[in-house]
Amino acid sequence: MKHFNKKLTFFIKTFGCAMNENDSEKLSGMLKALGYVEENDINKVGLVIFNTCSIRENADDRVFGNIGAIKTVKKTNPDLILAVCGCMMQQPEIVKKIVRTYPQVDLVFGTHNIHQFPELLNNFLVNGQRMIEVWEDSDAIVEDLPTDRRYPFKAFVTIMNGCNNFCTYCIVPYTRGREVSRQPGKIFNEVQALVADGCVEVTLLGQNVNSYGNDLEKDVNFANLLRKLNTIENLKRIRFMTSHPKDLTDAVIEAIADCDKVCNYIHLPIQSGSTRILKAMNRKYTQEDIINRVQKMKDRIPDVAITTDIIVGFPGETEEDFMETLKVIKACKFDSAFTFLYSIRTGTPAATMENQIPEEIKHDRINRCLEVLHQIGHDINQNYQDRVVEVLVEETSRNNPDRMTGRTRTGKLVIFEGDLSDIGKQVMIKITDAKTFSLDGKKIEQEETDGRINPYDDPVPENS
Structure with a gap:
């Protein structure tokens, strides 16, 4: 029997849509319920999962590129377990290609049997043999899977x-x-x-x-x-x-x-x-x-x-x-x-x-x-200039840790000066610079809104 690294750590890389993101949250939830801990360094991790998307050809190419890169990682960490799941795995020709060309892949499962993952992982750990289990279809949605939400709010x-x-x-x-x-x-x-x-x-x-x-x-x-x-x-x-x-x-x-x-x-x-x-x-x-x-x-x-x-x-x-x-x-x-x-x-x-x-x-x-599209988007966003909008604060800005980002009810990305205590809260922001792809703003206190609760008391002009 193959000796396996006992590190109960995992790393999940998600390709594709919000449905895939949700599936990855469930995979993470199941793993944490088993005692696993998330690890962001792929060179140190015990288990890597690629949750794949098949909607575009370049998505396939990215997945195969990532799978190929794991071969090098496994040379220094031979006990690393690689699992590949998601939409790509529902295509028989893709699974055949993985079986034939990528021996570094240990587990393969699809979109319909995600709930089987703990069982598949355990079988692999016990038997040391590659596990390929893809259901062609399912007439039910599995309920009550543990979910590790990225955002608590x-x-x-x-x-x-x-x-x-x-x-x-x-x-x-x-x-x-x-x-x-x-x-x-x-x-x-x-x-x-x-x-x-x-x-x-x-x-x-x-x-x-x-x-x-x-x-x-x-x-x-x-x-x-x-x-x-x-x-x-x-x-x-x-x-x-x-x-x-x-x-x-x-x-x-x-x-x-x-x-x-x-x-x-x-x-x-x-x-x-x-x-x-x-x-x-x-x-x-x-x-x-x-x-x-x-x-x-x-x-x-x-x-x-x-x-x-x-x-x-x-x-x-x-x-x-x-x-x-x-x-x-x-x-x-x-x-x-x-x-x-x-x-x-x-x-x-x-x-x-x-x-x-x-x-x-x-x-x-x-x-x-x-x-x-960009010109229309720019013109629409100009209507937000100097407006007060309600923003659900999500995280720090990727480009500036001193700035926070969040979304309006209309889905607009807003960037403003704030702090970590704002995360998860709905705050009022006055837009100071309306750009094509985002809105810059300044957080205002409740009294500055003149008692208004509805953030759309400042309506978009009728010609928008």
Whole structure:
């Protein structure tokens, strides 16, 4: 039997979305329950976990680069255990590549059997044999896993897993499976427990939160869930991600408008503004639908901030299609966007489509797209100049330890002079310098707000 280092220390590196971050918090929680301690020096640690993402090709490349680097680490620390999990592991060809090419990987598991990790780890420690255990799918969400939250004052809460949409470019339905919703009572109880533990903000997670409840009882839906959670005493903020435009109903918009704890921030990934390309993507909405939905949100939700995702260079995208996307961006005035070059995902319909776009055209278009987005974002942020906003303080600034950072209810990053005692608190900040990607401000005392409690007493001008 192989001799193993008895150091009960671990290091987790997370790739990808908030769902992966939430999974990593659960992995950390399970390990700490077993007596493990987190260690940030990868050269000293006993266990390394890479929690992977498969949404883009460059994410795969980064993971394989990190796996390759562990081979060198293992030369000086041969008892190091390397586990690889997450969305990439749900692809059989990826697992085969790891088994064939990367002997330094000791454990492999997927998104559906994360709860099995302690058992897999123990089996490896006892038998000394590589463990490969990936479930193809699951029709249930495992409840009550221990979670090691990064922030004590805010938390992720998974309300559903999976996706039924099968967009032609996306691997997620193959890695996360079909949609499975949690019972609303269990979600409510979890949020209540989090609030009792000092949490003031929750972010509801799902590949498509707007589909929540479609597999449950008739009256269970996302709008009603928001209204129910809004009644929880001492909960201050409710966020959610991600919304699919085709499922963003009037009922959800009305719930956001009515519920004071639901933040006036919506991430609405449109992916393209061309109706022709949207059809090829199997998105099931049109350019007109996007513009109408965004206008409805702006009419009903005061001071709403709307962000989006844009894919540039989808197969067959013409210059005219790209210009249609720019048209929608300008019409909707998104606060910001995550922009991506189309990336071939093996196993998806788009991977074999004709008219794949050359890389140089993709790069030209994404640069032009960013130029428009950045100007709109700058103009929107200028409306925050000299306003007083409520900020939930999260941590020290990465660039200046004497400054703190936090988020407004609209998701804006605010940087201000403060101290560690502000972390986890909601403070009032007067914006002194509105920039394109962040807002600088000055903390003000309660009496300086003239008794105002609502941080949006200084409204954004109507022409914003």
